Amino acid sequence: MRLDNINLNDYVTIINVFGDTSIKRRLLDLGFIPGEEVKCVLISPFKDPKAYQVHGNVIALRNIDAHNIEVQNEVN
Numbered sequence: 001m002r003l004d005n006i007n008l009n010d011y012v013t014i015i016n017v018f019g020d021t022s023i024k025r026r027l028l029d030l031g032f033i034p035g036e037e038v039k040c041v042l043i044s045p046f047k048d049p050k051a052y053q054v055h056g057n058v059i060a061l062r063n064i065d066a067h068n069i070e071v072q073n074e075v076n
Contacts, residue, residue, distance in 0.1 A: 031054045
């Protein structure tokens, strides 16, 4: 599953980050690294962008960028 497909208040764990070198580096620098837990905390009225809480920060990503992040559902 990709990060842009999660719903509001869902928790997921990052598996991998894809994309060309520049977007991959930017996402990694923002804290979207494999093993990190991410929560979707806000969805804009037009569904793009969405805001995610990762490593104690809230970061807004466009869906086209969030699609570069592969995630799995958290098991509670």
